[in-house]
Structures are given as C-alpha cells and as structure tokens.
Amino acid sequence: MQLATWNINSLKVRIGHVQDWLRSNPVDVLCLQELKLTDENFPVAEIAALGYTSHFTGQKTYNGVALLVNHAKVGEATDIVKNLPNFPDEQQRLITATVGGVRVVCGYFPNGQSLESDKFAYKLNWLDALTHWLSGELQRHPQLALLGDYNIAPEDRDVHDPAKWEGCNLVSPQERQAFARLQGLGLRDTFRMFEQPEKTFSWWDYRMGAFRRNAGLRIDHVLASAALAERCTGCEIDRVPRTWEQPSDHTPVVATFKD
C-alpha cells in the first residue's frame, strides 16, 4: 500500500500535474492540500478518469484538502470526517477516512506566519486540538497515518540553513514541541525510519532561485502509528514535479507499506 501527500497550491492550476503524477505514480491514496477552490469547482470527473474517488472539503481562495482513493486497489473510503470535531473552524484543513484498513488523516497545518502573529497562536491551538483528537482516534484505529503539509521542520537537518532559520516560524521550539507531542502518541516520522540523502527537502521558496540552490525545508510528512510503522518499507520525497513548468512550491512525499 502506498500513501502520498502533496500540497499542490491551487488544484485549478495544478490539475494537469496531479494527472501526470498519478499516471506514473499510481499510489493507493493521494492526500492533497491547498486546493484553493470551493467544492462545486472540484475536478471530480478528471480525477475519476484516473480511477480515483475524490473526497474533499474546500473553501474559496484558501486552504482546502482532499483524499484521492484508488478504489480498484483499496476499495472505497468509509467513515469520512471533515475537520476536527473538537475545534470548530471556518478554515478547511483536515479530512479523514478509513481506506484499506488504515485510518488516513490528511492535514494542511496552519502556517503561523511569525511567532508574534495571532496566526501563530492559532497554529499552536490547532496542533493542540489535533493531538487531543488523534489520541482518541488512535485508540479506535491502531492503523493510522497522518499525512500532510505540517508547516514544521522537525529538526535542523530538515532546514537548508539552520543558523539563518533559528527560532523562526516553521522551526521554532514551540512548533517542534508540538511535533514531538504527535510523536509522543506513538506516531513515527516514516521518512526518518530509513537512510536518506542529506539535505532532502519537500518545499522550496519560489523566489531567489531557492530550488536551484536547494534552499528548502522538509515540512511535508507521513507519520504512521506504531502498528502501521511496522509495515513501512520506505518513504521518499519525489522532487521531480518541482522541476516541471509552473510547479507547486511543494513536492510529493510517498510512503510504502507491506500488506
């Protein structure tokens, strides 16, 4: 079983990239973030033509998340939950479903903007609510994966220039503690279960030739519950779509699990 996550930064602009990527990477579930469109504008037919069922919760302009399910390989998704039941929120940042015996949680974590911002407090509150909700969800579903754009680089080796970024939004101690609390639930960062090339990142700024200089961050993650992590045989970041014309600033992360 393969689970993937990709912040596509506007599904309207990137539908062609999603189609191209899924044709060469027919994963079982693809989690998308930053749809930036309302539900009535979701390209259900284009995704269905690829053999995937779409489940999504969108909003105008911002946020929006989706689960694309390869129904021929893993069957249809069940028990779909949109957003955090314990955190009323206008912003559409979470969608969860059971697919192929795994509870798949797709999240677009708040960015935070800066440590002084109200958005940073919102980010920490959102992370707190997510952690509490997940503790119950893990009891109900021992096989669970949390995929998405976390907007957190968990360690300095996930940052191209740790000195420059020290204490900043995305790498601050508060955010890394929140990430550690997720790990405290038994969730494991599948990427770090395996040997990886140094300076492997999942996001590069559009500006300043950041991709060319590999000046990136690893902020997109696949975390797996203890029981699911036992089945994990690999986790890779696919930087190829970042080389395509008019790319998303994020690139897909794919985790593979034994049946």
Added chain:
DNA sequence: ATGGCTAGCAAAGCTAGA
C-alpha cells in the same frame, strides 16, 4: 538574498503563503 515568486480576487494592488 534583509521577500526579489505565485495564486486568488478582481480589475490595481492587496492578502497569503513559508
């Protein structure tokens, strides 16, 4: 390299992203 892209909204520069 100290936001110097990009997308959305809407019709010109704003907000937001990370």
